[in-house]
Amino acid sequence: MTIFDDITQRGMVLLGCGKMGSAMLAGWLAEGLPATSVHVIDPKPSDWVTGTGVHVNAALPDAPAVALIAVKPQMMGDALPALQGMGGGGTLFISVAAGVTIDAYERVLGATSPIIRAMPNTPAAVGQGITALVGNGASSAAHLDGAEALMQAVGRVVRLETEDQMDAVTGVSGSGPAYVFHLIECLAKAGEAQGLPADMAMDLAKATVAGAGALAMQADETPAQLRVNVTSPNGTTQAGLEVLMAELPDLIARTVAAATDRSKELRDG
Numbered sequence: 001m002t003i004f005d006d007i008t009q010r011g012m013v014l015l016g017c018g019k020m021g022s023a024m025l026a027g028w029l030a031e032g033l034p035a036t037s038v039h040v041i042d043p044k045p046s047d048w049v050t051g052t053g054v055h056v057n058a059a060l061p062d063a064p065a066v067a068l069i070a071v072k073p074q075m076m077g078d079a080l081p082a083l084q085g086m087g088g089g090g091t092l093f094i095s096v097a098a099g100v101t102i103d104a105y106e107r108v109l110g111a112t113s114p115i116i117r118a119m120p121n122t123p124a125a126v127g128q129g130i131t132a133l134v135g136n137g138a139s140s141a142a143h144l145d146g147a148e149a150l151m152q153a154v155g156r157v158v159r160l161e162t163e164d165q166m167d168a169v170t171g172v173s174g175s176g177p178a179y180v181f182h183l184i185e186c187l188a189k190a191g192e193a194q195g196l197p198a199d200m201a202m203d204l205a206k207a208t209v210a211g212a213g214a215l216a217m218q219a220d221e222t223p224a225q226l227r228v229n230v231t232s233p234n235g236t237t238q239a240g241l242e243v244l245m246a247e248l249p250d251l252i253a254r255t256v257a258a259a260t261d262r263s264k265e266l267r268d269g
């Protein structure tokens with residue numbers, strides 16, 4: 001039986017359905033998960049969530065196949081007790097919260113409950129996410145395979161060797177879409193500054209980032225070689241890169257370090 005069959009039969013509880021919960025839910029519904037198998041707990045559900053046909057703040061199944069935790073780390077103390085008492089029937093707990101450790105979940109849900117930490121990102125909404133997974137001692141190979149299948153429905157999955165790696169993953173791919181969106185904003189603004197109409201500059205910026213991302217994923221060459229392929233000797237790209245490469249490596253290193261450090265700070269609290 002697949003994890004989707006199991007969820008269809010026993011249900012899934014989604015604790016918190018804001019931006020990340022909704023991104024995953026949109027991806028799963030698009031993949032054919034029946035809305036009626038999903039039970040959202042959220043004090044402020046969006047109109048979109050309510051309109052999907054999922055159960056919202058209604059009676060919960062006793063032993064859902066999956067209970068997925070997608071509240072902010074700061075809300076965890078208030079929210080998590082709603083899941084206490086679940087799990088006797090083999091519920092798999094999956095949390096996408098930044099910084100909150102497996103140990104913290106085990107203290108509330110019990111160390112014998114299978115608990116998997118996952119770090120997805122919002123491109124899951126269009127099936128283009130990437131998620132890193134790591135499980136607790138009670139997570140069997142089947143539990144990890146189930147979580148992987150669930151997250152693969154909305155993108156790719158990597159498995160971590162240690163939970164410690166989750167902070168750096170959060171700094172790179174969890175937060176990463178925001179860095180790329182900001183790059184798009186900057187590229188569009190720069191195009192405007194060079195005389196392009198705003199709409200056209202934004203269109204060019206979005207298509208360039210999307211196209212370069214697709215090429216980087218599909219090409220046999222490394223991103224470094226793909227960069228060289230654009231760069232004619234003494235041409236326009238070289239002139240641009242001389243400015244960018246003087247600043248960007250250090251800027252990105254500091255950006256990812258700051259996000260990783262913040263993930264460490266969020267631990268248990």
Ligand SMILES: NC(=O)C1=CN([C@@H]2O[C@H](COP(=O)(O)OP(=O)(O)OC[C@H]3O[C@@H](n4cnc5c(N)ncnc54)[C@H](O)[C@@H]3O)[C@@H](O)[C@H]2O)C=CC1
Pocket residue numbers: 015016017018019020021041042043044045070071072073075078079096097098099119120121122174175
């Ligand atoms: N937004 C992103 O790109 C990503 C977020 N995450 C993680 O996902 C989690 C949620 O983040 P977002 O969706 O961005 O935040 P959000 O603020 O959009 O969503 C959180 C939701 O939790 C609800 N909530 C608050 N108290 C609650 C309670 N007691 N019980 C149930 N629901 C409650 C809120 O009403 C809200 O809809 C965070 O832990 C974050 O670290 C992980 C990867 C990426």
Ligand SMILES: O=C(O)[C@@H]1CCC=N1
Pocket residue numbers: 098170174175
């Ligand atoms: O900003 C945050 O804390 C969350 C975790 C990764 C992306 N958003």
